Amino acid sequence: xxxxxxxxxxxxxxxxxxxxxxxxxxxxxxxxxxxxxxxxxxxxxxxxxxxxxxxxxxxxxxxxxxxxxxxxxxxxxxxxxxxxxxxxxxxxxxxxxxxxxxxxxxxxxxxxxxxxxxxxxxxxxxxxxxxxxxxxxxxxxxxxxxxxxxxxxxxxxxxxxxxxxxxxxxxxxxxxxxxxxxxxxxxxxxxxxxxxxxxxxxxxxxxxxxxxxxxxxxxxxxxxxxxxxxxxxxxxxxxxxxxxxxxxxxxxxxxxxxxxxxxxxxxxxxxxxxxxxxxxxxxxxxxxxxxxxxxxxxxxxxxxxxxxxxxxxxxxxxxxxxxxxxxxxxxxxxxxxxxxxxxxxxxxxxxxxxxxxxxxxxxxxxxxxxxxxxxxxxxxxxxxxxxxxxxxxxxxxxxx
Numbered sequence: 001x002x003x004x005x006x007x008x009x010x011x012x013x014x015x016x017x018x019x020x021x022x023x024x025x026x027x028x029x030x031x032x033x034x035x036x037x038x039x040x041x042x043x044x045x046x047x048x049x050x051x052x053x054x055x056x057x058x059x060x061x062x063x064x065x066x067x068x069x070x071x072x073x074x075x076x077x078x079x080x081x082x083x084x085x086x087x088x089x090x091x092x093x094x095x096x097x098x099x100x101x102x103x104x105x106x107x108x109x110x111x112x113x114x115x116x117x118x119x120x121x122x123x124x125x126x127x128x129x130x131x132x133x134x135x136x137x138x139x140x141x142x143x144x145x146x147x148x149x150x151x152x153x154x155x156x157x158x159x160x161x162x163x164x165x166x167x168x169x170x171x172x173x174x175x176x177x178x179x180x181x182x183x184x185x186x187x188x189x190x191x192x193x194x195x196x197x198x199x200x201x202x203x204x205x206x207x208x209x210x211x212x213x214x215x216x217x218x219x220x221x222x223x224x225x226x227x228x229x230x231x232x233x234x235x236x237x238x239x240x241x242x243x244x245x246x247x248x249x250x251x252x253x254x255x256x257x258x259x260x261x262x263x264x265x266x267x268x269x270x271x272x273x274x275x276x277x278x279x280x281x282x283x284x285x286x287x288x289x290x291x292x293x294x295x296x297x298x299x300x301x302x303x304x305x306x307x308x309x310x311x312x313x314x315x316x317x318x319x320x321x322x323x324x325x326x327x328x329x330x331x332x333x334x335x336x337x338x339x340x341x342x343x344x345x346x347x348x349x350x351x352x353x354x355x356x357x358x359x360x361x362x363x364x365x366x367x368x369x370x371x372x373x374x375x376x377x378x379x380x381x382x383x384x385x386x387x388x389x390x391x392x393x394x395x396x397x398x399x400x
Contacts, residue, residue: 030187
């Protein structure tokens with residue numbers, strides 16, 4: 001994906017005549033989507049004024065609207081199963097800010113794991129699943145926000161394919177009509193980290209700790225910025241506009257130091273298919289290509305991620321690496337988890353770092369967070385539950 005980003009600023013407002021080095025014409029799919037809507041070919045989930053959008057700039061200078069209110073949460077299979085503090089931290093922020101949303105209980109998996117892991121799915125099946133979930137947000141009058149980078153990349157691909165291919169549209173429309181739904185497509189595909197990015201200055205107002213002595217290294221997820229790269233947010237004030245801006249922008253807004261390292265572009269080691277067939281390769285890749293450079297080159301206090309698979313892979317494999325003599329360690333958490341931690345969210349009930357295997361306690365102590373007090377309160381809460389006490393929802397459900 002050798003997009004010439006050094007010419008990015010000069011490409012602003014160029015709409016359709018830029019040719020990718022791989023030969024694919026880069027086109028603003030948004031305009032073609034609106035043309036299809038005008039012809040009655042599809043229904044579009046528009047970003048409305050009530051969604052309180054904030055505009056960001058993509059790699060090629062195109063504008064992308066990020067909705068900040070009235071959102072429909074499309075959660076992640078792996079996130080909820082392996083890193084529950086990830087979605088809860090996001091919902092915690094939305095509760096703090098009075099954001100209206102639905103924590104959806106009737107979504108299905110995006111099924112992209114099957115697509116990337118086994119290759120046994122097909123475009124019609126993948127697109128039909130995507131449209132089914134998009135329609136769920138559409139019928140509730142909300143705009144979908146996707147938590148998982150795999151979902152994000154897959155849905156961007158499906159959106160492009162549906163706009164570009166009439167045969168696919170017709171087949172998916174036929175399937176949707178069978179289940180009483182329409183062919184709907186969101187105006188933009190929006191990842192949760194983009195919401196965090198455009199809200200970073202509001203988030204920073206909630207900060208409770210001085211982070212000027214904290215060094216963060218950022219691992220950008222492949223599926224957020226290497227799939228449909230022209231849709232990814234860049235900012236000339238972050239890395240001079242030469243790298244993706246999300247996550248790094250949040251760290252800077254919070255006042256942390258962001259350190260560079262030589263292998264920032266590399267995959268975390270997850271890579272879907274090879275973690276199923278050659279998982280030892282994934283593990284050595286994690287330590288040799290990601291964790292060691294972060295520790296040795298950048299002296300990182302924390303690795304910041306933006307995806308389920310990356311967070312799990314980079315965190316869990318450090319524990320396994322110890323068995324092979326690796327001594328480098330660095331806590332791993334998503335941008336929104338780190339932000340919640342530094343804005344006063346409870347270590348155990350909200351950020352839920354007890355699910356992580358790499359030791360995060362030294363980081364908390366360096367920031368000034370009393371994790372021992374949080375642990376005592378959490379253990380007391382668990383004892384209450386064992387004695388028949390009532391559970392406490394860690395986040396609120398929508399007011400209406």
